[in-house]
Amino acid sequence: MTERDVPSGLTASIPTPEKGDPRLARLSLNQRTTAEWSLREAIDGAVAAGLPALGVWREPLAEVGLATAAEWIADSGLRVSTICRGGFFTVIDPAARRLAHDENLRAIEEAATLGAPTLVLVPGGLPEGSKDLEGARSRAVEAIAALAPEAAAAGVVLGIEPMNPIFAADRGVVSTLGQALDIALQFAPEEVGVIVDTFHLWWEPGIEAQIARAGAAGRILSYQVCDWITPLPADTLLSRGMMGDGHIDFPAFTRAVAAAGYDGDVEVEIFNAEVWAAPGAEVVATMARRYAELVEPWL
Amino acid sequence: MTERDVPSGLTASIPTPEKGDPRLARLSLNQRTTAEWSLREAIDGAVAAGLPALGVWREPLAEVGLATAAEWIADSGLRVSTICRGGFFTVIDPAARRLAHDENLRAIEEAATLGAPTLVLVPGGLPEGSKDLEGARSRAVEAIAALAPEAAAAGVVLGIEPMNPIFAADRGVVSTLGQALDIALQFAPEEVGVIVDTFHLWWEPGIEAQIARAGAAGRILSYQVCDWITPLPADTLLSRGMMGDGHIDFPAFTRAVAAAGYDGDVEVEIFNAEVWAAPGAEVVATMARRYAELVEPWL
Numbered sequence A, B: 001m002t003e004r005d006v007p008s009g010l011t012a013s014i015p016t017p018e019k020g021d022p023r024l025a026r027l028s029l030n031q032r033t034t035a036e037w038s039l040r041e042a043i044d045g046a047v048a049a050g051l052p053a054l055g056v057w058r059e060p061l062a063e064v065g066l067a068t069a070a071e072w073i074a075d076s077g078l079r080v081s082t083i084c085r086g087g088f089f090t091v092i093d094p095a096a097r098r099l100a101h102d103e104n105l106r107a108i109e110e111a112a113t114l115g116a117p118t119l120v121l122v123p124g125g126l127p128e129g130s131k132d133l134e135g136a137r138s139r140a141v142e143a144i145a146a147l148a149p150e151a152a153a154a155g156v157v158l159g160i161e162p163m164n165p166i167f168a169a170d171r172g173v174v175s176t177l178g179q180a181l182d183i184a185l186q187f188a189p190e191e192v193g194v195i196v197d198t199f200h201l202w203w204e205p206g207i208e209a210q211i212a213r214a215g216a217a218g219r220i221l222s223y224q225v226c227d228w229i230t231p232l233p234a235d236t237l238l239s240r241g242m243m244g245d246g247h248i249d250f251p252a253f254t255r256a257v258a259a260a261g262y263d264g265d266v267e268v269e270i271f272n273a274e275v276w277a278a279p280g281a282e283v284v285a286t287m288a289r290r291y292a293e294l295v296e297p298w299l
Helices: A037-047 A058-064 A066-076 A095-115 A133-154 A177-184 A207-216 A251-261 A275-278 A278-293 B039-048 B058-065 B066-076 B094-114 B131-154 B178-186 B207-216 B250-259 B272-279 B280-294
Strands: A027-030 A052-057 A078-085 A118-122 A159-160 A192-197 A218-226 A264-270 B027-031 B054-057 B079-087 B118-122 B158-159 B192-197 B220-225 B266-268
Touching: A027 A037, A027 A078, A037 A052, A037 A058, A037 A078, A037 A278, A037 B066, A052 A058, A052 A066, A052 B079, A058 A066, A058 A078, A058 A095, A058 A118, A066 A095, A078 B131, A078 B280, A095 A118, A095 A133, A095 B192, A095 B250, A118 A218, A133 A159, A133 A177, A133 A192, A133 A264, A159 A177, A159 B054, A177 A192, A192 A207, A207 A218, A207 B158, A218 A251, A251 A278, A251 B058, A264 A278, A278 B058, B027 B039, B027 B079, B027 B280, B039 B058, B039 B266, B039 B280, B054 B058, B054 B066, B058 B079, B058 B094, B079 B094, B079 B220, B094 B118, B094 B131, B118 B192, B118 B220, B131 B158, B131 B178, B158 B178, B158 B220, B178 B192, B178 B207, B192 B207, B207 B220, B207 B250, B220 B250, B250 B280
Parallel strands: A027 A052, A027 A264, A052 A078, A078 A118, A118 A159, A159 A192, A192 A218, A218 A264, B027 B054, B027 B266, B054 B079, B079 B118, B118 B158, B158 B192, B192 B220, B220 B266
Antiparallel strands: none
């Protein structure tokens, strides 16, 4: 993650874009990329790097409380691109489903209070002991239906995040953009849309057509970028790489997202033990450099 | 992998089906499940367990030579359900492409000589340094087109194996049954079909409809079973589990394959370090038991 650590095909000498560089105008630091940073540190780090936006996670938010977080963020001038994350509503037990619904209502409230246009929904996996994937998918749709009017009333759009099938069993039963969009289109655009994440979707057959379809319907709520690296790290949850370190064609993917009309923030969201072990400011600098080289020119 | 090692929800006391048990009539041991066994050991192990068929891998076949293997297999009375595997033809360099083509011609000859109806094709991943997934997919189709008439002339059908997206970068760029079928349908049924593998496809949205479509077109060449387990083992290539150890609903999947009209052999193909470390005869017994409980009743 240092200047010297540059994969072949990338420019080693590209300078880190500095504060005020127009290429940073849409770059958002998803808090998960600098997981060791508190919300305060993430705000300060994003501002110091000249980033205009932050993808806020609920756990570091809870550490300081919503009122304080809202004040800090307002003072910082940062946009909150998304709140991560709601969802996890594939449970079967009625009491657990009510708990999940209530938790998502709190997440919607947080998004509304912080001015985040979107709450990212990670559907959840198969409940313990269940092998009924169709059932889990159906319950996810039901849970979204129950939340959609509440979200719309709060001015927050629910963003279904289709997840790489590697997570279908234990994290996200919605596996393709096509599938996520089929669900989203059952609702109004001000209620439900989709999250387009390169790590999750880069392999999807016909992905460009699905991105175009999502854009035409006004359903792309967030564009999130990170790379697919091999060999896959042992902990698959931490298997995401810095853009340029893996196999994804970011220019091609980004062109498709731009052609679909998406003009919002671009979040860099990297779950990776090595990235997390590096100093936050260094990670943000690397991420800004890679973004400026591999993503921004094609937006 | 012992009698005591039975996941919850399975019957601990079910006896291992013995030689002559009609439930074994379609069960094939894919050699990769007992990877430590030579071809001779696999033949003897399958016969001893009362299995009627073997999925033969090319590497152990090469160790003894085609003529000897053909003699052994004819003497054993076993069917060869598939030859694993051809493919790996996403390379770019023209010389490398010719080499891959020639290697696949040898695989076709082996399949024909051993009486295997199907050569399993693993397309291959992104060539070193390339991020052009569409290009790799196109080259796979071109390579299949070049092989199809040769295969048909030899009486061997090429089976495209769509692979879990976890392998899209490094092993198989065809990622869904829908995509594999779209390719297969560009050719005659006696030239190209598809391999339906639970590990690769269990998560695919609309998989039942795709299986029905493949069956209606007469394109299902092999049904392969193993489980998706979590946490995923560190070496993703060895991440397949024994049926019942993971998250796949085998009765539902098997019913779909049966309803699609598939009446061929069912291969158990498990890449797993723990399975490989266990004595082969024990693995075959466990596999026959799990198959009798989770798969065979729904065929």
